[in-house]
Amino acid sequence: MSGPSDPREPRLRQSPEFDLIGAIRERLASTLASSARRSSIRIGIGDDAAVVVPGAVTATSVDAIVDGVHFRSSWCPPRSVGRKALGAALSDLAAMGAAPGEAYVWLGAPPELSEASCLELCDGIAELAEQTGVAVLGGDLTAAGALSVCVTAVGHAGSESELVGRDGAEAGFALCVTGELGGAAAGLMLLEHPELRKEVGEPIAREAIRRQLEPEPRLASGRALAAAGASAMIDVSDGLGADAGQLAAASGLGVEIDLEKVPLAAGVREVAAASGRDHHELAAGGGEDYELLCAVPRSTLAECEGAVARSGSTLTEIGRFVAGGSVRLRLSGGRSLPPAGHDHRRAR
Amino acid sequence: MSGPSDPREPRLRQSPEFDLIGAIRERLASTLASSARRSSIRIGIGDDAAVVVPGAVTATSVDAIVDGVHFRSSWCPPRSVGRKALGAALSDLAAMGAAPGEAYVWLGAPPELSEASCLELCDGIAELAEQTGVAVLGGDLTAAGALSVCVTAVGHAGSESELVGRDGAEAGFALCVTGELGGAAAGLMLLEHPELRKEVGEPIAREAIRRQLEPEPRLASGRALAAAGASAMIDVSDGLGADAGQLAAASGLGVEIDLEKVPLAAGVREVAAASGRDHHELAAGGGEDYELLCAVPRSTLAECEGAVARSGSTLTEIGRFVAGGSVRLRLSGGRSLPPAGHDHRRAR
Numbered sequence: 231m232s233g234p235s236d237p238r239e240p241r242l243r244q245s246p247e248f249d250l251i252g253a254i255r256e257r258l259a260s261t262l263a264s265s266a267r268r269s270s271i272r273i274g275i276g277d278d279a280a281v282v283v284p285g286a287v288t289a290t291s292v293d294a295i296v297d298g299v300h301f302r303s304s305w306c307p308p309r310s311v312g313r314k315a316l317g318a319a320l321s322d323l324a325a326m327g328a329a330p331g332e333a334y335v336w337l338g339a340p341p342e343l344s345e346a347s348c349l350e351l352c353d354g355i356a357e358l359a360e361q362t363g364v365a366v367l368g369g370d371l372t373a374a375g376a377l378s379v380c381v382t383a384v385g386h387a388g389s390e391s392e393l394v395g396r397d398g399a400e401a402g403f404a405l406c407v408t409g410e411l412g413g414a415a416a417g418l419m420l421l422e423h424p425e426l427r428k429e430v431g432e433p434i435a436r437e438a439i440r441r442q443l444e445p446e447p448r449l450a451s452g453r454a455l456a457a458a459g460a461s462a463m464i465d466v467s468d469g470l471g472a473d474a475g476q477l478a479a480a481s482g483l484g485v486e487i488d489l490e491k492v493p494l495a496a497g498v499r500e501v502a503a504a505s506g507r508d509h510h511e512l513a514a515g516g517g518e519d520y521e522l523l524c525a526v527p528r529s530t531l532a533e534c535e536g537a538v539a540r541s542g543s544t545l546t547e548i549g550r551f552v553a554g555g556s557v558r559l560r561l562s563g564g565r566s567l568p569p570a571g572h573d574h575r576r577a578r
Numbered sequence: 579m580s581g582p583s584d585p586r587e588p589r590l591r592q593s594p595e596f597d598l599i600g601a602i603r604e605r606l607a608s609t610l611a612s613s614a615r616r617s618s619i620r621i622g623i624g625d626d627a628a629v630v631v632p633g634a635v636t637a638t639s640v641d642a643i644v645d646g647v648h649f650r651s652s653w654c655p656p657r658s659v660g661r662k663a664l665g666a667a668l669s670d671l672a673a674m675g676a677a678p679g680e681a682y683v684w685l686g687a688p689p690e691l692s693e694a695s696c697l698e699l700c701d702g703i704a705e706l707a708e709q710t711g712v713a714v715l716g717g718d719l720t721a722a723g724a725l726s727v728c729v730t731a732v733g734h735a736g737s738e739s740e741l742v743g744r745d746g747a748e749a750g751f752a753l754c755v756t757g758e759l760g761g762a763a764a765g766l767m768l769l770e771h772p773e774l775r776k777e778v779g780e781p782i783a784r785e786a787i788r789r790q791l792e793p794e795p796r797l798a799s800g801r802a803l804a805a806a807g808a809s810a811m812i813d814v815s816d817g818l819g820a821d822a823g824q825l826a827a828a829s830g831l832g833v834e835i836d837l838e839k840v841p842l843a844a845g846v847r848e849v850a851a852a853s854g855r856d857h858h859e860l861a862a863g864g865g866e867d868y869e870l871l872c873a874v875p876r877s878t879l880a881e882c883e884g885a886v887a888r889s890g891s892t893l894t895e896i897g898r899f900v901a902g903g904s905v906r907l908r909l910s911g912g913r914s915l916p917p918a919g920h921d922h923r924r925a926r
Contacts, residue, residue: 276828278639278673278812279673279676282638284635287629288632290627290680291626292682292718294684294728295720296720296721322626326625326627334640338686372644375722395625465626
């Protein structure tokens with residue numbers, strides 16, 4: 231792996247644009263062959279626009295990550311930058327229950343980015359695209375002040391009723407979450423304070439860091455939840471409190487979360503202890519876990535749990551939607567945490 | 579109009595993210611009402627992804643512009659940044675002959691960008707979206723080192739055969755261009771050397787600067803050309819020589835351009851004279867005119883000219899496709915220009 235500012239690497243500025251673009255295209259061509267919608271792709275990378283035969287309805291989302299805001303290139307290797315950017319965009323499709331189809335990528339390259347790092351970043355995108363059956367069909371490469379990747383992801387469905395929006399909760403519905411939370415926040419803490427790694431131990435540290443660097447979009451769980459009766463859904467990107475608040479607000483409701491019920495990812499307790507933080511705070515405030523948070527009518531709760539289990543994950547009831555507009559993060563003994571998530575516009 | 583670094587303006591960092599996003603949504607909501615595909619939009623801004631009932635085929639393109647690379651905020655007001663970003667992405671759809679449908683926008687905001695400038699930029703996007711019938715259905719706002727806008731534009735067609743790709747030229751086909759070239763390059767020169775404005779006169783200067791700041795995607799001409807028999811098409815973004823070369827290469831051909839036949843935009847001769855440049859060089863090398871360049875079989879040339887005229891523009895034959903792979907920019911007397919366009923990865 232080459233770092234983004236290894237002085238021995240050829241610089242992006244030194245080679246003619248079309249050669250580098252040719253090499254990038256080669257890196258991404260593999261995603262055409264492994265695409266789940268291969269037969270519907272008419273024109274891929276290299277024309278003015280990509281041409282596709284879409285499903286009956288499409289779901290489209292945009293997500294961007296920027297060096298110094300969403301990651302630091304000092305601790306995020308180019309391959310992880312690519313995976314993280316695509317993963318965040320696909321996570322939005324997971325939260326709709328859409329089948330992922332195509333991705334379009336803009337890469338903003340700072341002058342110090344080497345060609346090798348640029349291609350490694352594309353390899354990271356291609357790797358996750360292949361795993362998820364997504365075809366990367368176009369994009370743009372320009373100079374930029376800081377390394378930036380903007381991904382537009384397009385998903386498909388056979389009908390509008392297959393998809394789940396954010397509004398659709400009712401008072402009394404269960405608030406449920408897939409998988410475990412806090413891992414990405416714990417990983418971030420370990421990346422920014424490497425001295426904590428020794429305290430928590432290498433296997434735990436590596437797992438938490440993986441959650442931060444290479445989030446996995448919960449595409450199968452999202453489709454399973456949509457089919458099994460989840461009535462509103464969002465992904466956990468800004469933090470449990472903030473995202474649950476948005477989900478509730480979209481239906482004009484409030485939400486109560488029992489923090490003791492939130493499943494904790496590996497390493498969250500250890501990192502919280504080593505850094506003197508509350509583990510509930512890491513799990514509820516950190517964000518970037520890219521798990522799915524959903525509203526489930528009581529009548530379909532068992533079906534949803536079973537469907538998520540068959541998709542390879544778990545579904546845990548962690549709270550309920552209530553009348554009014556407040557977000558309560560409850561601890562035992564009547565205590566509670568403030569519901570703030572983090573704001574991506576503020577640099578870390 | 580407020581500049582991006584007016585110290586009296588409230589700063590983007592000072593207000594909570596969701597309020598600014600609310601104001602941006604309000605600015606872009608108008609594009610839903612004026613959308614040409616209004617009835618096909620199921621979920622717009624505010625969910626995890628936008629949901630749309632697409633045409634039988636979709637054409638999707640991505641374009642990004644970055645402060646210091648594609649414009650300078652010292653001479654490009656926020657409204658023009660918005661128009662230029664959307665215009666460049668829509669120009670790719672024009673070059674496919676697609677009917678524009680939706681746009682998705684990422685805005686990378688530097689710390690010094692004021693809220694007013696941010697909203698003015700969105701107004702610029704909304705203005706052009708309304709003019710072209712495009713609905714802005716989603717996006718992302720994050721911090722960034724330099725003001726950056728990345729637009730993904732989606733167009734629709736009733737069948738694949740309605741669209742025109744880049745490959746499809748044959749030796750002997752005419753190379754034609756819509757409208758006039760060189761205006762954007764002349765405008766750029768006037769913006770970077772304001773002392774030339776006096777020499778060329780205000781009306782001419784204003785028109786050339788408008789071409790640089792607010793390019794108009796040739797959507798109607800693109801659809802007219804696709805229907806009338808143009809067999810390959812590209813937009814003039816990198817420069818006539820570079821773009822004609824790409825068009826020819828996509829069909830394994832070369833191309834000869836008679837520079838004396840290239841229609842010159844208002845002000846090109848005057849700015850060239852005032853700056854000691856060759857006017858052919860401005861017209862052939864400058865790029866960013868966002869006119870359409872196409873291959874037309876001789877048998878449909880008259881029909882294509884008529885169709886473009888009915889779309890409100892002109893079509894001019896400026897050269898021909900030839901066997902081999904070379905690009906020749908011919909002047910009278912056997913002279914020629916080198917075919918280089920400009921490279922967007924290099925900062926101006």
